[in-house]
Amino acid sequence: MIEFRGVHKTYDNGTKALKDVNINIDKGEFVFIVGASGAGKSTFLKLIMREEVPNAGEVIVNGYKLSKLKRREIPYLRRTMGIVFQDFRLIPTMTVFDNVAFAMRVTGASKREVRKRVPYILGLVGLQNKARNFPQELSGGEQQRVSLARALVNNPSLIIADEPTGNIDPEMSYEIMELLTEINRRGTTILVVTHEHDLVQAFSRRVIVIDDGTVVSDVAGTAEPPAASAPSAGNAVVADVLDTIQDVPTEKESDTVDAVLADIIGRNGGDEQ
Ligand SMILES: Nc1ncnc2c1ncn2[C@@H]1O[C@H](COP(=O)(O)OP(=O)(O)OP(=O)(O)O)[C@@H](O)[C@H]1O
């Protein structure tokens, strides 16, 4: 599902964030990515969601070489992913409910679907009582869970979570990981960046260690593999989405909305080419 072939990423200021990364992640896997601060973990994720592009090598997702993806195709790639950003990227002018609902509405979901699904997802992350609150009225951990709810709401085939429990107490962190495990059991591929070694130990999944831009260890997990998931859809996943989904309706409320929209589904205002 995800393949890195000889990937190098050097930022404009000369920082070598990733050096010759070669990795395969299959559909249905649950992978922890660990490493010191500045090691290159977020960069690794940003290449998968095509927020950054490599200087050399190829990143392949669902059979598509991301370097060949046209800008207008990025939204369709992002729609196959649920992304939990390290810095949350919530929309401050929207309630918790709307922050999550918004991600559904841009895919053309009906009012009825939104009214049913959003409270269910907020319940899963323990925020059913915060639906009417605004992000600035929430604790860091609560904001993080809104970000997770938004990532889950469209039932993506891949969840990419950058420190999803970084601001959450140990008990809630454990519950969040259990939730991700359950979602994985249903066939969703999950990548989780974390600093929490206790969690990594407790869940016994594949662990990729990145140190100073290099993958220094990649050890398979001992946890029971997910139950036979649906047959691998391979290229069909993105192809299907490309074929069937109409253009994204524009929903302009503010520049922040546009920016978050670009982050979560790859659309950037009138930036189509
Ligand atoms: N936009 C950028 N421009 C220049 N350098 C960057 C940029 N983003 C990240 N870097 C640098 O690239 C390296 C890897 O950064 P990255 O964000 O991938 O680390 P990380 O492993 O996610 O760290 P953390 O655990 O602190 O989140 C670091 O040296 C960082 O300073």
Ligand SMILES: [Mg+2]
């Ligand atoms: Mg990071």
